[in-house]
Each structure stands twice: as structure tokens, then as C-alpha cells.
Amino acid sequence: MVVRPAEATDLEAILAIYNEGIVDRIATLEEEPKDQDYIEAWFSVHQQRYRVLVADMAGDGVVGWVSLNPYSSRCAYAGVADLSVYVGRRWRGRGVGSALLKAIEPVAQAQGFYKIVLFTFPFNEAGQRLYRKQGYRTVGTFFQQGILDGQFVDVMAMEKLLSKD
Numbered sequence: 001m002v003v004r005p006a007e008a009t010d011l012e013a014i015l016a017i018y019n020e021g022i023v024d025r026i027a028t029l030e031e032e033p034k035d036q037d038y039i040e041a042w043f044s045v046h047q048q049r050y051r052v053l054v055a056d057m058a059g060d061g062v063v064g065w066v067s068l069n070p071y072s073s074r075c076a077y078a079g080v081a082d083l084s085v086y087v088g089r090r091w092r093g094r095g096v097g098s099a100l101l102k103a104i105e106p107v108a109q110a111q112g113f114y115k116i117v118l119f120t121f122p123f124n125e126a127g128q129r130l131y132r133k134q135g136y137r138t139v140g141t142f143f144q145q146g147i148l149d150g151q152f153v154d155v156m157a158m159e160k161l162l163s164k165d
């Protein structure tokens, strides 16, 4: 498996993996599957500092992706990036997410970010185990922060300061 920068030709696979995460109701407050127009627009704002990496498995193509996303439009937070990570259902639990999180750190630092934050559901145990193992700490839990299928859901904030060495 190689982890490499995403290209436009990866968008179909990125979209399919994202839509699995939406359907699984474990990763995002998004409820409706996204389409090609959506993912193209998303990719167009992920060309500069907010990079996307894919995990490319020999013979199977793209099996997961990670992205840096804008955290805040405030200048004071320009060094903080938000993170998303999605692994295709068939490939979860095989080290793909760990490889993606490791690979995005030097990319984030090279783009001038000193911290990565992320938001996850308290019931996303796989996500939390992955993040803790990669050195993320829990900041806290927002109660009733979002609505998913008509129900309030809590959202947990996690963060990692990126070391300079």
C-alpha cells in the first residue's frame, strides 16, 4: 500500500468511500449520499493548504483517504486544521487509517499547521481508538451538538499538537 496525494482521477473512489461512511451513520452528520458534483467542488477547495491523501492498494486502487479541512476563517486559527478520515468498509481494521493519519502529519506541518483537530461521535469506538493510538487527546464533548436522523447527537472534540522535530 502506498499513501500518496489524491488526484482528480481518485474522486470516484473517494466519493464511494465517503458515501459508505455516510450510510454507516458512524462518522458524519451528513445524511444524504453525495454526488460527483459535490466531490468535485470539495476537491477544488482541497488544492492548496488543505491537502488530501489516499491509500492506494496494489491491485485494488484507493481504499481510504484523509483530508485537512478549514477549521476556522479567523486569522488567529490559520495554523489549525480540521481532519477527516474514511476507509472503505472492506478495508477497515487493517491499518489503513493508521497509515493515513501518520502520513498527513508531515504534510500538515509543511503547510504551516501546528495542530490538527477533529470531531467524532462518542459511539465511534474504532475512530477513537485510532486517534488515541496516533496521539490525539480528547478535548471534551459537546452535548446535543448535531442532529442525525432527527435525533440530537453528542460530538467529541479531539486534538493533536504537531511536534517540530
Ligand SMILES: CC(C)(COP(=O)(O)OP(=O)(O)OC[C@H]1O[C@@H](n2cnc3c(N)ncnc32)[C@H](O)[C@@H]1OP(=O)(O)O)[C@@H](O)C(=O)NCCC(=O)NCCS
Residues within 6 Å of the ligand: 021, 024, 026, 027, 028, 085, 086, 087, 088, 091, 092, 093, 094, 095, 096, 097, 098, 099, 119, 120, 121, 124, 125, 126, 127, 129, 130, 133
Ligand atoms: C475509523 C476508521 C477511519 C479507522 O480506520 P482503520 O483503517 O479501520 O483503522 P486501523 O486498522 O488503522 O486501526 C486503528 C485502531 O482502531 C481499531 N479499530 C479498527 N476498527 C475497529 C472496530 N471496528 N472496532 C473497534 N476498534 C477498531 C483498531 O483495532 C486499531 O487499534 P488497535 O491497533 O489498538 O487494535 C475506519 O474504521 C473508518 O473509515 N470508519 C468509518 C468512517 C469513520 O468513522 N471515520 C472517522 C470519522 S470521525
